[in-house]
Amino acid sequence: MIADILVAGLVFGSLYGLVAMGFNVLHRPTNVVNFAQGELIMIGAMLMAATPIGGLPWGIAAVCAMAVVAVVALAEERVAVTPVLRRSSHAAGWVITTLAFSLLIAEAAGRLWTDQPSTVAPPWPLSLDVNHVAGVRFSSYQVAVVAVAVAVVLLLGLLDRSRLGTALRAVAADRDGARLRGIDPRALTRRSFLLGGALAGLTGVLAAPLLLASVTMGLGLLIKGFAALAVGGIGDNRGVLVAGWVLGTVEAAGAAYASPGSQSVVLFAAMLLILLVRPNGLRGLAVQRHV
Amino acid sequence: MVTYRTDGMSRRGFLAGAASAAALGVVGLGTAACGSSGGGGAKAARIGWVEPKTGRLAAAYKPIYVGARLALEDIKAAGGLLGEAVQVTEHDDKGSPASQPAVAQRLIRDEPTFVVGPTGSSQVLASVTALSRAKLIQSAWGGAELLGDGDRFPHHYQLVYNTAQQARVAARFLHEVRGLRKIGIIVENSEFGTSIRDAVVRTLRDAYSAKPVAVEVFEVDASDMTPFVRNLERAGVDGLGLFTGQPQATVLILRAMAASDFHPVIVSHDLNYIDALGEFPRPLLDGFFGTTYRGLTYTDQEKPSAEVRKLVERINKHPDTAGLGYSAVTSPYYDYMMLMAEVVGDTKSTDPAKLKAALDKVSGHQGIRAKVSFTAKRHSGIADEDITIGTLMSAKEPESLGGVLRRRADGV
Numbered sequence: 001m002i003a004d005i006l007v008a009g010l011v012f013g014s015l016y017g018l019v020a021m022g023f024n025v026l027h028r029p030t031n032v033v034n035f036a037q038g039e040l041i042m043i044g045a046m047l048m049a050a051t052p053i054g055g056l057p058w059g060i061a062a063v064c065a066m067a068v069v070a071v072v073a074l075a076e077e078r079v080a081v082t083p084v085l086r087r088s089s090h091a092a093g094w095v096i097t098t099l100a101f102s103l104l105i106a107e108a109a110g111r112l113w114t115d116q117p118s119t120v121a122p123p124w125p126l127s128l129d130v131n132h133v134a135g136v137r138f139s140s141y142q143v144a145v146v147a148v149a150v151a152v153v154l155l156l157g158l159l160d161r162s163r164l165g166t167a168l169r170a171v172a173a174d175r176d177g178a179r180l181r182g183i184d185p186r187a188l189t190r191r192s193f194l195l196g197g198a199l200a201g202l203t204g205v206l207a208a209p210l211l212l213a214s215v216t217m218g219l220g221l222l223i224k225g226f227a228a229l230a231v232g233g234i235g236d237n238r239g240v241l242v243a244g245w246v247l248g249t250v251e252a253a254g255a256a257y258a259s260p261g262s263q264s265v266v267l268f269a270a271m272l273l274i275l276l277v278r279p280n281g282l283r284g285l286a287v288q289r290h291v
Numbered sequence: 292m293v294t295y296r297t298d299g300m301s302r303r304g305f306l307a308g309a310a311s312a313a314a315l316g317v318v319g320l321g322t323a324a325c326g327s328s329g330g331g332g333a334k335a336a337r338i339g340w341v342e343p344k345t346g347r348l349a350a351a352y353k354p355i356y357v358g359a360r361l362a363l364e365d366i367k368a369a370g371g372l373l374g375e376a377v378q379v380t381e382h383d384d385k386g387s388p389a390s391q392p393a394v395a396q397r398l399i400r401d402e403p404t405f406v407v408g409p410t411g412s413s414q415v416l417a418s419v420t421a422l423s424r425a426k427l428i429q430s431a432w433g434g435a436e437l438l439g440d441g442d443r444f445p446h447h448y449q450l451v452y453n454t455a456q457q458a459r460v461a462a463r464f465l466h467e468v469r470g471l472r473k474i475g476i477i478v479e480n481s482e483f484g485t486s487i488r489d490a491v492v493r494t495l496r497d498a499y500s501a502k503p504v505a506v507e508v509f510e511v512d513a514s515d516m517t518p519f520v521r522n523l524e525r526a527g528v529d530g531l532g533l534f535t536g537q538p539q540a541t542v543l544i545l546r547a548m549a550a551s552d553f554h555p556v557i558v559s560h561d562l563n564y565i566d567a568l569g570e571f572p573r574p575l576l577d578g579f580f581g582t583t584y585r586g587l588t589y590t591d592q593e594k595p596s597a598e599v600r601k602l603v604e605r606i607n608k609h610p611d612t613a614g615l616g617y618s619a620v621t622s623p624y625y626d627y628m629m630l631m632a633e634v635v636g637d638t639k640s641t642d643p644a645k646l647k648a649a650l651d652k653v654s655g656h657q658g659i660r661a662k663v664s665f666t667a668k669r670h671s672g673i674a675d676e677d678i679t680i681g682t683l684m685s686a687k688e689p690e691s692l693g694g695v696l697r698r699r700a701d702g703v
Contacts, residue, residue: 004517012514106347110386114615115351117539119567130550137550211514212567214539215347220512248514255518260508261480 019225044204073197233281439671
């Protein structure tokens, strides 16, 4: 039973961590938390189930889905984020505008698709067939999801150390100051939304075989991804992945042991407890800003 | 003639449109027309129509209103209501409970003869509460037991079986028909899940002096159903009541069962066959049953009536059905519209007070799905004997007419 809980915690926690990493990518140059992230993920999953893209070989379909979601995210940046940031880099109007964009996506999805879920097969040679190893039950696809999440953390770490990453950190620290140093924050914002959108698309692609592709899947992932972000620490990709694993495990344990209907209470109680003890996130990386 | 007005149109736009249409001698922005105007003396019947036109549920709920649209066609073919054009005013509720008070205000302003919709238990509860003072005749698709309480909602008429009725039929099937004694329940954490769980537990206790060996409640956005299913398996469950409004949750529960070769007899409230079920082993799906209307089922000896088969064929041909014929045929709206047409014809009136008095005396009205009866106190119109258990996999049989009808389970 404990092994089942740990497997579920790692697998679904990896998805929550990926959602939180998407938040991080967009947040860094803009200080915006994208409330449309859940719906972007939903688009990625639904595209994998939709005939024109889902019918392609898995790798091509995944790239197409990521590209489409990246373009949608860029559109979001154009209509819902940049106009707000142009008025003031410290304005909080993006809360409403990204939420409104999320509603627009949900609206479009509601016209395109019904609420019936669709299955998406994992790419060959992976499968959802259960393997038993030393009493632990897992599928090859579940292992792949965890591995991809770890790989994404490593890639984002490499990006962080690149010239682009340095520029992103500069913009994150002081958008106006970075502009005075010759960095174009708007271009970086566009790139971040493209990257964040592609990451949301990847999360949807990965989630579809496990959760099924459905127009209703976005909200749940958004909330749990946000919880992973809060617990892991904004801007800390390793932290949010670990937080995702912790929350995933607590969620699975709550389902197994808590009285009926108390899983959410257990999950959010654990989250509050962690934040009380580690207010700067699991790894405790306090944000420093020199002024 | 049927005229349509949508909420998105401004007052000025509507007046301009109406004036233009009148000038052209054409009244109506929508489809269908019924009867010619003139005569009768009573006011022309107006229908207030509540349906999500936008929002996440727009496409999903469209098939549910196909029956009502077909009923409009039939009313038209019969010469309209009292020989007059039927006017339909559509209101977009976005599939949201929060939209219902605003929609109710518009309905009250329009003073329709009767109201069709909304759909969804939460939406219906919000709507009937908002409309309760306006004394508008209404039938919506909500399964809560209290929606059939004539004292509480005297103008709402429930033409679907409620959660308590479903629970009674499901518990009887598992305990009495199948003789199972280790009954488990798995429900979503919602008003619907809680009410049907309580009703199953109550039925087992009162009718059979039994209690479930396991009760699992999952969050509607739960990612993994494995822990809940393992709990059921550990409790030795051999008969399971599975109740959720989320088709995704049903598939994830079945996936967790398939992964551990756990195949109890399952009774659900939903017999929609969706493509996502194709991944599961046949023995698991062969043990999947659900509550449905007796009139929509068949056996080797007993076939559905010609009227049912004809309606199913029309539903299957309708473009809005989009392959969701089961939802379309189990919707209450065809029977409701035809009942209202009959009541309007009998009373020769469109006065809601007279219609209510007549509806409260309806007894044994033969609908497509079941017989319908009301009293002033009992507005839950479907009798227990018209609810039965169907098999999921009969959706693949030719007799199901494209997955719309169901084979009745053995022994019920």
